[in-house]
Amino acid sequence: MAPKRQSALLPQSKKPKSAPSPKLEDKSASPGLPKGEKEQQEAIEHIDEVQNEIDRLNEQASEEILKVEQKYNKLRQPFFQKRSELIAKIPNFWVTTFVNHPQVSALLGEEDEEALHYLTRVEVTEFEDIKSGYRIDFYFDENPYFENKVLSKEFHLNEGGDPSSKSTEIKWKSGKDLTKRSSQTQNKASRKRQHEEPESFFTWFTDHSDAGADELGEVIKDDIWPNPLQYYLVPDMGDEEGEAEDDDDDDEEEEGLEDIDEGDEGEEDEDEDDDEGEEGEEDEGEDD
Numbered sequence: 001m002a003p004k005r006q007s008a009l010l011p012q013s014k015k016p017k018s019a020p021s022p023k024l025e026d027k028s029a030s031p032g033l034p035k036g037e038k039e040q041q042e043a044i045e046h047i048d049e050v051q052n053e054i055d056r057l058n059e060q061a062s063e064e065i066l067k068v069e070q071k072y073n074k075l076r077q078p079f080f081q082k083r084s085e086l087i088a089k090i091p092n093f094w095v096t097t098f099v100n101h102p103q104v105s106a107l108l109g110e111e112d113e114e115a116l117h118y119l120t121r122v123e124v125t126e127f128e129d130i131k132s133g134y135r136i137d138f139y140f141d142e143n144p145y146f147e148n149k150v151l152s153k154e155f156h157l158n159e160g161g162d163p164s165s166k167s168t169e170i171k172w173k174s175g176k177d178l179t180k181r182s183s184q185t186q187n188k189a190s191r192k193r194q195h196e197e198p199e200s201f202f203t204w205f206t207d208h209s210d211a212g213a214d215e216l217g218e219v220i221k222d223d224i225w226p227n228p229l230q231y232y233l234v235p236d237m238g239d240e241e242g243e244a245e246d247d248d249d250d251d252e253e254e255e256g257l258e259d260i261d262e263g264d265e266g267e268e269d270e271d272e273d274d275d276e277g278e279e280g281e282e283d284e285g286e287d288d
Contacts, residue, residue, distance in 0.1 A: 066131065073126055084121055093232055094119045100234040103219050104201075111178050112201040118143035124225040132157050136220055145178065147171040153204070155211055163212035167205040179203045 087093045095116040098104045108116070121139040133156040140149060153167040172178075178200040204216050224231060 066129070070128065080123075084123065087228070088120060090232075092117055094122055094228075097224065097228045097231045100231045101219070101224060104216070104224070107199070107201050107204070107216065109178075109200060111181065115143065115145045115178060116201070118145075122220070122225070122228075124221050126221075134217075134221055136217060144173065145176045146173060151205060153217065155214065155217055157212075165208045165211035165214065165217075167208070170202060170205060179206065 095113060098116060099108065099113060118141045119138055120141055121137075123137040123139075124134060125137070126134045133154065135152055135154040138151045140146075140151070148168060148171055151168045151170060153165060155163065155165045157163050179202055181200070
Protein backbone atom coordinates (compact mmCIF):
# COMPACT_ATOMS: atom_id res chain seq x y z
CA MET A 1 0.00 0.00 0.00
CA ALA A 2 1.33 3.42 -0.91
CA PRO A 3 2.34 5.40 2.18
CA LYS A 4 -0.13 8.05 3.15
CA ARG A 5 0.94 11.63 2.99
CA GLN A 6 -0.20 14.38 5.27
CA SER A 7 -3.37 15.97 3.96
CA ALA A 8 -2.67 18.99 1.78
CA LEU A 9 -5.34 20.90 3.64
CA LEU A 10 -4.11 20.40 7.16
CA PRO A 11 -2.12 23.48 8.20
CA GLN A 12 1.51 22.66 8.82
CA SER A 13 2.15 22.48 12.52
CA LYS A 14 4.45 25.27 13.60
CA LYS A 15 7.20 24.73 16.06
CA PRO A 16 6.52 26.66 19.25
CA LYS A 17 8.95 29.46 19.53
CA SER A 18 11.22 29.23 22.47
CA ALA A 19 10.48 31.59 25.29
CA PRO A 20 13.01 34.40 25.62
CA SER A 21 15.94 33.10 27.54
CA PRO A 22 16.65 34.78 30.83
CA LYS A 23 19.54 37.17 30.42
CA LEU A 24 22.57 36.77 32.54
CA GLU A 25 23.00 39.60 34.93
CA ASP A 26 26.11 41.67 34.78
CA LYS A 27 28.74 40.05 36.94
CA SER A 28 29.60 43.39 38.42
CA ALA A 29 25.94 43.96 39.27
CA SER A 30 25.57 40.55 40.89
CA PRO A 31 28.92 39.69 42.31
CA GLY A 32 27.34 37.27 44.71
CA LEU A 33 25.47 35.13 42.03
CA PRO A 34 25.95 31.47 42.91
CA LYS A 35 28.14 29.59 40.45
CA GLY A 36 25.48 26.87 39.87
CA GLU A 37 22.80 29.37 38.83
CA LYS A 38 25.19 31.17 36.50
CA GLU A 39 26.07 27.89 34.74
CA GLN A 40 22.38 27.00 34.44
CA GLN A 41 21.51 30.33 32.80
CA GLU A 42 24.40 29.96 30.36
CA ALA A 43 23.22 26.43 29.46
CA ILE A 44 19.65 27.68 28.84
CA GLU A 45 20.93 30.39 26.49
CA HIS A 46 23.05 27.90 24.57
CA ILE A 47 20.12 25.45 24.31
CA ASP A 48 17.95 28.24 22.89
CA GLU A 49 20.61 29.06 20.27
CA VAL A 50 20.88 25.40 19.24
CA GLN A 51 17.08 25.04 19.10
CA ASN A 52 16.88 28.05 16.79
CA GLU A 53 19.31 26.33 14.45
CA ILE A 54 17.22 23.13 14.54
CA ASP A 55 14.05 25.08 13.71
CA ARG A 56 15.82 26.82 10.84
CA LEU A 57 16.88 23.45 9.41
CA ASN A 58 13.35 22.07 9.81
CA GLU A 59 11.93 24.98 7.83
CA GLN A 60 14.58 24.49 5.16
CA ALA A 61 13.78 20.76 5.02
CA SER A 62 10.07 21.48 4.56
CA GLU A 63 10.87 23.73 1.61
CA GLU A 64 13.13 21.10 0.06
CA ILE A 65 10.55 18.33 0.59
CA LEU A 66 7.90 20.47 -1.10
CA LYS A 67 10.17 20.96 -4.13
CA VAL A 68 10.75 17.19 -4.34
CA GLU A 69 7.01 16.52 -4.07
CA GLN A 70 6.31 19.00 -6.86
CA LYS A 71 8.97 17.41 -9.06
CA TYR A 72 7.72 13.85 -8.65
CA ASN A 73 4.10 14.89 -8.85
CA LYS A 74 4.81 16.08 -12.40
CA LEU A 75 6.75 12.89 -13.21
CA ARG A 76 3.82 10.73 -12.07
CA GLN A 77 1.25 12.40 -14.32
CA PRO A 78 1.96 10.41 -17.53
CA PHE A 79 1.68 7.16 -15.56
CA PHE A 80 -1.60 8.24 -13.98
CA GLN A 81 -2.90 9.02 -17.47
CA LYS A 82 -1.79 5.63 -18.81
CA ARG A 83 -3.38 3.89 -15.84
CA SER A 84 -6.68 5.70 -16.42
CA GLU A 85 -6.69 4.55 -20.05
CA LEU A 86 -6.20 0.94 -18.96
CA ILE A 87 -8.81 1.17 -16.22
CA ALA A 88 -11.34 2.37 -18.82
CA LYS A 89 -11.14 -1.09 -20.39
CA ILE A 90 -12.44 -2.75 -17.20
CA PRO A 91 -16.22 -2.51 -16.67
CA ASN A 92 -17.35 -1.29 -13.24
CA PHE A 93 -13.78 -0.81 -12.05
CA TRP A 94 -14.45 2.24 -9.89
CA VAL A 95 -17.73 1.14 -8.32
CA THR A 96 -16.08 -2.18 -7.41
CA THR A 97 -13.12 -0.32 -5.92
CA PHE A 98 -15.36 1.90 -3.80
CA VAL A 99 -17.55 -1.00 -2.66
CA ASN A 100 -14.45 -2.96 -1.62
CA HIS A 101 -13.00 -0.07 0.38
CA PRO A 102 -14.12 -0.39 4.03
CA GLN A 103 -14.55 3.34 4.69
CA VAL A 104 -16.16 4.29 1.38
CA SER A 105 -18.50 1.30 1.30
CA ALA A 106 -19.95 2.42 4.63
CA LEU A 107 -21.22 5.55 2.84
CA LEU A 108 -22.88 3.73 -0.04
CA GLY A 109 -26.55 2.86 -0.22
CA GLU A 110 -27.98 0.48 -2.82
CA GLU A 111 -29.03 3.30 -5.13
CA ASP A 112 -25.63 4.96 -4.77
CA GLU A 113 -24.05 1.77 -6.06
CA GLU A 114 -26.45 1.72 -8.98
CA ALA A 115 -25.52 5.31 -9.87
CA LEU A 116 -21.79 4.60 -9.50
CA HIS A 117 -22.05 1.85 -12.12
CA TYR A 118 -22.02 4.75 -14.61
CA LEU A 119 -18.74 6.11 -13.18
CA THR A 120 -16.03 5.66 -15.83
CA ARG A 121 -13.07 7.65 -14.54
CA VAL A 122 -11.74 9.27 -11.39
CA GLU A 123 -8.95 11.86 -11.42
CA VAL A 124 -7.16 13.49 -8.48
CA THR A 125 -5.24 16.69 -9.26
CA GLU A 126 -3.03 18.34 -6.67
CA PHE A 127 -2.48 22.05 -7.20
CA GLU A 128 0.98 23.08 -8.31
CA ASP A 129 2.24 24.09 -4.88
CA ILE A 130 0.54 20.94 -3.48
CA LYS A 131 -0.09 22.21 0.03
CA SER A 132 -2.66 24.75 -1.20
CA GLY A 133 -5.19 22.06 -2.13
CA TYR A 134 -6.45 19.50 -4.63
CA ARG A 135 -9.42 18.56 -6.82
CA ILE A 136 -11.23 15.24 -7.38
CA ASP A 137 -13.11 14.72 -10.67
CA PHE A 138 -15.69 11.98 -11.27
CA TYR A 139 -16.59 11.27 -14.92
CA PHE A 140 -19.92 9.62 -15.70
CA ASP A 141 -21.59 8.08 -18.72
CA GLU A 142 -25.13 9.06 -19.62
CA ASN A 143 -27.26 7.85 -16.71
CA PRO A 144 -30.84 8.02 -15.38
CA TYR A 145 -29.89 10.01 -12.27
CA PHE A 146 -28.35 13.35 -13.26
CA GLU A 147 -27.39 15.42 -16.30
CA ASN A 148 -23.76 16.12 -15.34
CA LYS A 149 -20.96 14.41 -17.21
CA VAL A 150 -18.41 15.44 -14.58
CA LEU A 151 -18.81 16.00 -10.83
CA SER A 152 -15.93 17.74 -9.05
CA LYS A 153 -15.00 18.79 -5.56
CA GLU A 154 -12.11 21.13 -4.76
CA PHE A 155 -10.30 21.75 -1.51
CA HIS A 156 -8.34 24.95 -0.91
CA LEU A 157 -6.11 26.33 1.80
CA ASN A 158 -5.70 30.09 1.70
CA GLU A 159 -2.64 32.05 2.76
CA GLY A 160 -4.03 32.41 6.25
CA GLY A 161 -4.28 28.62 6.59
CA ASP A 162 -8.09 28.52 6.50
CA PRO A 163 -9.52 25.51 4.57
CA SER A 164 -12.50 25.72 2.25
CA SER A 165 -14.17 23.58 -0.41
CA LYS A 166 -16.49 23.95 -3.38
CA SER A 167 -18.14 21.46 -5.71
CA THR A 168 -20.23 20.96 -8.81
CA GLU A 169 -23.96 21.46 -8.42
CA ILE A 170 -25.61 18.16 -9.30
CA LYS A 171 -28.39 18.55 -11.87
CA TRP A 172 -30.69 15.74 -10.79
CA LYS A 173 -33.25 14.35 -13.18
CA SER A 174 -36.89 14.45 -12.13
CA GLY A 175 -37.53 12.24 -9.12
CA LYS A 176 -33.93 10.94 -9.06
CA ASP A 177 -32.34 13.10 -6.36
CA LEU A 178 -30.64 10.43 -4.23
CA THR A 179 -29.82 12.89 -1.45
CA LYS A 180 -33.51 13.59 -0.81
CA ARG A 181 -34.55 9.99 -1.36
CA SER A 182 -31.96 8.85 1.17
CA SER A 183 -33.48 11.15 3.81
CA GLN A 184 -37.01 9.95 3.09
CA THR A 185 -35.91 6.32 3.16
CA GLN A 186 -34.26 6.81 6.55
CA ASN A 187 -37.38 8.40 8.04
CA LYS A 188 -39.54 5.48 6.91
CA ALA A 189 -37.00 2.87 7.88
CA SER A 190 -36.52 4.30 11.37
CA ARG A 191 -40.15 3.54 12.13
CA LYS A 192 -39.82 -0.06 11.01
CA ARG A 193 -36.34 -1.12 11.98
CA GLN A 194 -33.42 0.09 14.04
CA HIS A 195 -30.84 -0.17 11.26
CA GLU A 196 -30.79 2.91 9.03
CA GLU A 197 -29.35 3.26 5.56
CA PRO A 198 -26.34 5.59 5.33
CA GLU A 199 -26.72 9.05 3.87
CA SER A 200 -26.27 9.12 0.12
CA PHE A 201 -22.70 9.20 -1.14
CA PHE A 202 -23.71 12.20 -3.23
CA THR A 203 -24.44 14.38 -0.17
CA TRP A 204 -20.64 14.67 0.08
CA PHE A 205 -20.72 17.08 -2.87
CA THR A 206 -22.90 19.51 -0.92
CA ASP A 207 -21.19 19.14 2.46
CA HIS A 208 -18.67 21.95 3.03
CA SER A 209 -18.98 22.07 6.80
CA ASP A 210 -15.44 20.91 7.62
CA ALA A 211 -13.20 21.16 4.56
CA GLY A 212 -10.06 20.80 6.65
CA ALA A 213 -11.07 17.33 7.86
CA ASP A 214 -12.94 15.89 4.89
CA GLU A 215 -12.42 12.16 5.49
CA LEU A 216 -13.82 10.96 2.17
CA GLY A 217 -11.71 13.41 0.17
CA GLU A 218 -8.57 12.41 2.07
CA VAL A 219 -9.32 8.69 1.67
CA ILE A 220 -9.75 9.02 -2.08
CA LYS A 221 -6.65 11.22 -2.49
CA ASP A 222 -4.25 9.51 -0.10
CA ASP A 223 -5.42 5.88 -0.05
CA ILE A 224 -7.42 4.94 -3.15
CA TRP A 225 -5.89 7.15 -5.84
CA PRO A 226 -2.23 6.07 -5.34
CA ASN A 227 -3.20 2.42 -5.96
CA PRO A 228 -6.88 1.68 -6.71
CA LEU A 229 -6.05 -1.77 -8.07
CA GLN A 230 -5.43 -3.15 -4.57
CA TYR A 231 -9.06 -2.47 -3.65
CA TYR A 232 -10.49 -3.60 -6.98
CA LEU A 233 -8.83 -7.00 -6.43
CA VAL A 234 -10.07 -7.45 -2.86
CA PRO A 235 -12.18 -10.67 -2.77
CA ASP A 236 -15.89 -10.05 -2.43
CA MET A 237 -16.81 -10.42 1.24
CA GLY A 238 -20.12 -12.03 0.32
CA ASP A 239 -18.32 -14.75 -1.59
CA GLU A 240 -15.96 -15.34 1.32
CA GLU A 241 -18.87 -15.64 3.74
CA GLY A 242 -20.61 -18.03 1.36
CA GLU A 243 -17.47 -20.16 1.13
CA ALA A 244 -17.16 -20.14 4.92
CA GLU A 245 -20.78 -21.30 5.27
CA ASP A 246 -20.16 -24.06 2.73
CA ASP A 247 -17.10 -25.16 4.70
CA ASP A 248 -19.18 -25.24 7.89
CA ASP A 249 -21.84 -27.32 6.15
CA ASP A 250 -19.19 -29.74 4.88
CA ASP A 251 -17.76 -30.07 8.40
CA GLU A 252 -21.23 -30.77 9.80
CA GLU A 253 -21.86 -33.39 7.12
CA GLU A 254 -18.52 -35.05 7.87
CA GLU A 255 -19.31 -35.08 11.60
CA GLY A 256 -22.71 -36.57 10.83
CA LEU A 257 -21.13 -39.31 8.74
CA GLU A 258 -18.65 -40.04 11.51
CA ASP A 259 -21.52 -40.37 13.98
CA ILE A 260 -23.30 -42.77 11.62
CA ASP A 261 -20.13 -44.82 11.18
CA GLU A 262 -19.65 -45.02 14.93
CA GLY A 263 -23.25 -46.10 15.29
CA ASP A 264 -22.79 -48.83 12.68
CA GLU A 265 -19.65 -50.05 14.42
CA GLY A 266 -21.54 -50.24 17.71
CA GLU A 267 -24.30 -52.32 16.09
CA GLU A 268 -21.70 -54.63 14.55
CA ASP A 269 -20.11 -55.14 17.97
CA GLU A 270 -23.50 -55.98 19.46
CA ASP A 271 -24.18 -58.47 16.65
CA GLU A 272 -20.79 -60.12 17.27
CA ASP A 273 -21.57 -60.39 21.00
CA ASP A 274 -24.94 -62.00 20.17
CA ASP A 275 -23.27 -64.50 17.82
CA GLU A 276 -20.72 -65.44 20.47
CA GLY A 277 -23.52 -65.95 23.02
CA GLU A 278 -25.39 -68.25 20.66
CA GLU A 279 -22.21 -70.26 19.95
CA GLY A 280 -21.63 -70.61 23.70
CA GLU A 281 -25.16 -72.00 24.21
CA GLU A 282 -24.65 -74.52 21.39
CA ASP A 283 -21.37 -75.71 22.94
CA GLU A 284 -23.11 -76.27 26.28
CA GLY A 285 -25.86 -78.25 24.54
CA GLU A 286 -23.30 -80.56 22.88
CA ASP A 287 -21.55 -81.18 26.21
CA ASP A 288 -24.89 -82.28 27.68
